[in-house]
Amino acid sequence: MNKRIPFLLVPIVALAALASSVAVAQQAPKPENLIKWRQSAYQVIAWNTGRIKASVDGNYDKDDVIKAANTIAALANTGLGSLFPAGTETGKGWHDTTAKPELFKDGAKVGELNANFAKEANELAKVALTGDVGAIKEQHGKLTKACKACHDNFRNAS
Numbered sequence: 001m002n003k004r005i006p007f008l009l010v011p012i013v014a015l016a017a018l019a020s021s022v023a024v025a026q027q028a029p030k031p032e033n034l035i036k037w038r039q040s041a042y043q044v045i046a047w048n049t050g051r052i053k054a055s056v057d058g059n060y061d062k063d064d065v066i067k068a069a070n071t072i073a074a075l076a077n078t079g080l081g082s083l084f085p086a087g088t089e090t091g092k093g094w095h096d097t098t099a100k101p102e103l104f105k106d107g108a109k110v111g112e113l114n115a116n117f118a119k120e121a122n123e124l125a126k127v128a129l130t131g132d133v134g135a136i137k138e139q140h141g142k143l144t145k146a147c148k149a150c151h152d153n154f155r156n157a158s
Helices: 009-025 031-057 062-076 107-130 133-154
Strands: none
Touching (some): 031 062, 107 133
């Protein structure tokens, strides 16, 4: 008896394996993973915002400011709102979520605040390229006001 896999069976098995992996990949992430991902993204934004502030208030490093501003802009344009689906109003990621329930009810306001955050982040990335410390400080202030606006509306004090 020939124990080799028939030649035509190989592509069929490979196709079935691919189809099952695609089905697994399309499953919705667990709420705790979504909470972890958003907590992580906002920690990276906070860290880079702090790097910019430290640089413009201390020993200015243009390259570091550009890198930090580009990181913030990149994250601001990833669709962070998709990390706040229904079912993640409560729960724990790295720690308990601090999102207020209102965030999940006022999509128009959240969208407006998110768009403003992205606009200010993109502008900061542009201004960082100039090396004008005064302009960077001013735009950094606009960015942090955009952050605060969302926190004031949709984040519980932690």
